[in-house]
Amino acid sequence: MARTEAVDCSTDTHPSIDEPGRLAALRQYRILDTDPEIEFDDLTRLASALCGTPIALISLLDENRYWFKSRVGLDICQVPRGGGFCIHALFSRELMVVEDAEQDPRMKTSPLVTRPPHVRFYAGAPLITSDGVPLGTLCVLDYAPRALTPEQRDGLRRLARHVMVLFELRKNNDALRQAVAERDQAEWELRQIRQNLEQRVTERSTELLEANEHLRREAAEREREKNLLDELLDSLPGAFYVFDDHGHFLRWNRHFFNVLGYSDEEMADRHPPDFFAGDKPAVAAAIAKAFMEGEAEVVAHIIKRNGESLPYLFNGHRIEIDGKTYLCGMGVDISSQKRAEQRTAEAEQRYRMVAQLSPTAIFVIRDGRCVFANQGAARLLRSGSASELVGRALLDFLHPQCRDAFPVDAVFPERDWHGSPRTETRMLALDGSELDVEVASAPLRLNDVDAHIMVAHDITDSKRHQAQLQYQAHHDALTGLPNRALLIDRLEAMLARCERHGSQAHVIFFDLDNFKLINDSLGHHVGDELLKLVGSRMQECMRREDTLARLGGDEFVVAVADKTDREIAQFLLPRMIAAIGQPYLLGDKEIHPVCSIGISSYPADGEDVTTLLKRADMAMYRAKETGRNRFQFFTEDMNRKIDERLRLQSRLQRALQRGEFIVHYQPKVDLPSGRICGAEALLRWHPLGEEAVPPSKFIGLAEETGLIVPIGDWVMRAACAQSKEWEAHGLPAISIAVNCSPRQLLDPDFIERMHALLEETDIDPGRLEIEVTEGTIMQHPEEAIAILARMKELGLKLSVDDFGTGYSSLSYLKRFPIDRLKIDQSFVRDLPDDRDDAAIVEAVASLARSLGLRVTAEGVETAAQAEFLRQHCNDEAQGYYFSKPLPAADFAALLRAGAVAMH
Numbered sequence: 001m002a003r004t005e006a007v008d009c010s011t012d013t014h015p016s017i018d019e020p021g022r023l024a025a026l027r028q029y030r031i032l033d034t035d036p037e038i039e040f041d042d043l044t045r046l047a048s049a050l051c052g053t054p055i056a057l058i059s060l061l062d063e064n065r066y067w068f069k070s071r072v073g074l075d076i077c078q079v080p081r082g083g084g085f086c087i088h089a090l091f092s093r094e095l096m097v098v099e100d101a102e103q104d105p106r107m108k109t110s111p112l113v114t115r116p117p118h119v120r121f122y123a124g125a126p127l128i129t130s131d132g133v134p135l136g137t138l139c140v141l142d143y144a145p146r147a148l149t150p151e152q153r154d155g156l157r158r159l160a161r162h163v164m165v166l167f168e169l170r171k172n173n174d175a176l177r178q179a180v181a182e183r184d185q186a187e188w189e190l191r192q193i194r195q196n197l198e199q200r201v202t203e204r205s206t207e208l209l210e211a212n213e214h215l216r217r218e219a220a221e222r223e224r225e226k227n228l229l230d231e232l233l234d235s236l237p238g239a240f241y242v243f244d245d246h247g248h249f250l251r252w253n254r255h256f257f258n259v260l261g262y263s264d265e266e267m268a269d270r271h272p273p274d275f276f277a278g279d280k281p282a283v284a285a286a287i288a289k290a291f292m293e294g295e296a297e298v299v300a301h302i303i304k305r306n307g308e309s310l311p312y313l314f315n316g317h318r319i320e321i322d323g324k325t326y327l328c329g330m331g332v333d334i335s336s337q338k339r340a341e342q343r344t345a346e347a348e349q350r351y352r353m354v355a356q357l358s359p360t361a362i363f364v365i366r367d368g369r370c371v372f373a374n375q376g377a378a379r380l381l382r383s384g385s386a387s388e389l390v391g392r393a394l395l396d397f398l399h400p401q402c403r404d405a406f407p408v409d410a411v412f413p414e415r416d417w418h419g420s421p422r423t424e425t426r427m428l429a430l431d432g433s434e435l436d437v438e439v440a441s442a443p444l445r446l447n448d449v450d451a452h453i454m455v456a457h458d459i460t461d462s463k464r465h466q467a468q469l470q471y472q473a474h475h476d477a478l479t480g481l482p483n484r485a486l487l488i489d490r491l492e493a494m495l496a497r498c499e500r501h502g503s504q505a506h507v508i509f510f511d512l513d514n515f516k517l518i519n520d521s522l523g524h525h526v527g528d529e530l531l532k533l534v535g536s537r538m539q540e541c542m543r544r545e546d547t548l549a550r551l552g553g554d555e556f557v558v559a560v561a562d563k564t565d566r567e568i569a570q571f572l573l574p575r576m577i578a579a580i581g582q583p584y585l586l587g588d589k590e591i592h593p594v595c596s597i598g599i600s601s602y603p604a605d606g607e608d609v610t611t612l613l614k615r616a617d618m619a620m621y622r623a624k625e626t627g628r629n630r631f632q633f634f635t636e637d638m639n640r641k642i643d644e645r646l647r648l649q650s651r652l653q654r655a656l657q658r659g660e661f662i663v664h665y666q667p668k669v670d671l672p673s674g675r676i677c678g679a680e681a682l683l684r685w686h687p688l689g690e691e692a693v694p695p696s697k698f699i700g701l702a703e704e705t706g707l708i709v710p711i712g713d714w715v716m717r718a719a720c721a722q723s724k725e726w727e728a729h730g731l732p733a734i735s736i737a738v739n740c741s742p743r744q745l746l747d748p749d750f751i752e753r754m755h756a757l758l759e760e761t762d763i764d765p766g767r768l769e770i771e772v773t774e775g776t777i778m779q780h781p782e783e784a785i786a787i788l789a790r791m792k793e794l795g796l797k798l799s800v801d802d803f804g805t806g807y808s809s810l811s812y813l814k815r816f817p818i819d820r821l822k823i824d825q826s827f828v829r830d831l832p833d834d835r836d837d838a839a840i841v842e843a844v845a846s847l848a849r850s851l852g853l854r855v856t857a858e859g860v861e862t863a864a865q866a867e868f869l870r871q872h873c874n875d876e877a878q879g880y881y882f883s884k885p886l887p888a889a890d891f892a893a894l895l896r897a898g899a900v901a902m903h
């Protein structure tokens with residue numbers, strides 16, 4: 001493409017051209033300074049090709065320049081108005097062809113010619129509007145002079161017209177676009193307007209809806225308020241009303257219907273006085289008063305629809321609404337109140353009567369003086385009449401010792417079971433007698449002044465009774481001495497005192513050794529008398545501060561403080577033993593009780609009551625073992641003995657299963673002939689791997705623990721079996737005696753077991769002798785007699801062992817279904833020298849003879865004893881003199897020999 005500098009063309013016009021009009025027309029096409037468009041560029045290229053020129057332009061002339069809408073072969077887009085050629089073609093409105101510009105006077109000075117691009121050829125077809133206005137040209141240019149063929153000329157013209165068609169099309173399009181744009185704008189504006197309108201309509205509708213809702217809510221609220229008011233009025237506990245000064249009802253509540261029975265129609269027709277009969281004048285006066293003074297109240301009987309009348313309390317208040325005067329108020333049914341008043345009046349009357357007639361003393365006290373007293377009060381205080389008490393000071397009736405403590409203001413510290421304040425005090429009757437009373441009190445308003453009512457009742461007897469009960473709970477009924485409970489209390493207090501002072505205290509346990517025997521043999525009444533005497537004799541030996549208690553049976557305990565062991569042992573106990581040991585004459589009997597005493601001391605032997613009592617008891621048992629009228633201080637050794645005893649017990653429990661028992665047999669000798677006539681079965685215990693334990697050590701324990709029952713059964717069975725065996729071996733038939741302890745005898749199954757044993761061993765019952773001690777029988781004589789009788793029924797022989805030690809009376813002895821008496825070895829021991837024993841033995845032998853009983857003397861150890869017995873008793877004897885108890889085999893050998901040697 002040829003480059004050229006901008007060409008300066010001078011502006012020139014043509015007289016035939018309305019230049020401003022042309023320029024205006026040009027502007028209408030709105031094409032100047034627009035971007036290249038392909039449709040125009042195609043035409044330009046067509047023109048260049050058609051004419052064979054390197055340059056082709058669509059050139060438009062405005063006020064100052066030639067602006068090229070489309071160009072081929074030229075790279076500038078405009079040239080000044082004075083530097084171009086087109087103006088000639090434009091103004092001539094014809095195709096103009098300049099074959100050599102250097103030769104053409106109109107152009108040879110043109111910068112396009114004189115300077116690069118050095119145009120030499122120019123052909124331009126004017127672009128003329130349909131109105132004939134020239135706008136520019138479609139021109140072709142060349143650097144060399146040339147000519148155009150007529151076809152080229154014609155083609156150029158046609159192409160110019162095409163350009164113009166395009167211009168027109170473009171202009172129309174523009175106009176169309178403009179119109180479309182304007183229409184779009186109009187549409188947009190319309191839409192805007194519509195939207196605005198719609199929005200306003202919406203807003204307005206919302207406002208209207210809101211206003212409507214507001215109105216609806218207000219209406220609902222008013223309705224609700226009205227309903228609420230109606231409900232409120234209907235819920236009033238009475239007849240609400242509003243009526244005007246003509247007596248026309250404006251408003252009333254459901255009470256008129258629900259309670260009084262009037263319908264709304266009836267209410268509308270009625271006037272206030274219509275509801276009343278007898279009370280009409282009072283009601284009318286109250287209405288008039290309310291209208292006049294603003295308010296009034298009246299009690300009147302309203303007539304219900306069914307004719308019934310009820311007392312109502314009406315109130316009325318004058319109100320003004322819109323300048324008019326109304327009366328508004330309510331009537332309340334006061335029938336229950338009236339009834340309550342009536343009941344109160346009746347109750348008051350009743351209470352007055354009850355108070356007057358009550359046997360309980362009732363006082364009303366005001367300012368410390370009696371303002372009312374009933375008959376009960378007069379009786380309590382031994383007064384002639386209740387009125388005599390009125391006006392007197394309450395303190396006058398109180399015992400002087402109680403005056404200070406008595407709460408005259410009725411604020412009592414305790415409460416009775418109704419919750420009323422109560423207290424106990426002592427009163428003085430008018431005759432001077434003293435009374436224990438329980439007083440309850442309550443505050444009271446009396447004629448608008450504070451007072452209190454006081455109810456008093458005589459508890460003198462119950463106090464006495466209580467004291468008695470208290471005494472009984474803490475004292476032994478027989479001797480009147482403190483019992484265990486009181487002893488424990490006092491001991492605790494004593495120990496606490498001793499602890500504070502660092503002093504000593506002693507617990508002394510007394511037990512009468514032979515009491516049981518005395519009691520059983522001489523009767524309970526003798527025993528009781530003896531206990532009372534023992535108690536009082538002991539008491540005489542003691543200081544006031546010491547305590548003597550009876551724990552039950554023949555057990556007494558003395559608690560002594562602030563004495564040493566030596567003082568106790570050297571002074572107190574000997575004194576007591578001497579006092580107790582003095583003979584007692586009870587009825588026609590003289591009794592010599594024997595006591596055993598155990599002592600424990602605080603703090604050495606224990607620091608609490610239980611331990612001290614237990615240890616004194618232990619010591620007492622130890623004393624009992626050591627002999628008559630002995631005392632024994634507790635020693636740690638006793639504890640050890642108890643442990644040993646416990647150990648022994650556990651071994652004894654296993655002994656039977658382990659087969660540690662055997663039976664020895666001691667012969668019984670017929671004194672006249674010296675022949676063995678029987679044997680006593682005696683139990684022996686050889687614990688495995690240990691020394692034999694003598695019966696004296698374990699029989700008592702077995703008895704206490706009940707083990708004696710199975711052990712005794714075993715002995716019986718063993719003895720019976722042994723007897724059968726001897727019999728089977730052809731040995732002489734002898735009777736076998738077996739010991740029976742109290743526990744065995746009184747066992748409920750004893751008889752059944754004996755029966756079974758006889759059947760099982762098949763022994764002749766007449767050869768089995770059961771030995772029961774006299775003491776055993778005398779423990780429960782009646783039961784024992786019954787059991788012995790049943791044993792006799794079984795065919796058994798019975799003997800009373802240790803006879804002479806058990807205090808059995810002759811009358812009992814007569815009733816015992818026994819065969820034999822065994823004289824206790826204590827009476828035999830000192831024979832024949834002891835005259836008493838000799839006399840006893842003789843007496844027993846003679847007694848037995850007269851009762852038809854046989855006699856066996858026990859414990860014969862010497863020939864002299866044997867001889868004495870042979871002379872005076874001449875029955876049976878048993879003892880070491882003849883033989884010690886022997887194992888079964890040795891005994892069999894002895895039996896086989898048939899007699900024992902009598903030296």
Ligand SMILES: Nc1nc2c(ncn2[C@@H]2O[C@@H]3COP(=O)(O)O[C@H]4[C@@H](O)[C@H](n5cnc6c(=O)[nH]c(N)nc65)O[C@@H]4COP(=O)(O)O[C@H]3[C@H]2O)c(=O)[nH]1
Nearest residue numbers: 682683695699715739740741859860861878879880881885
């Ligand atoms: N000093 C002395 N003693 C003599 C003489 N002759 C016999 N004795 C002993 O005196 C006791 C007599 O038995 P007991 O009075 O029934 O006294 C018996 C009896 O009460 C009881 N006992 C023994 N075996 C049994 C038994 O199987 N059942 C029951 N319930 N008690 C038994 O044990 C007590 C003591 O029995 P043992 O030690 O065997 O003592 C026996 C016997 O060995 C004598 O000349 N001089």
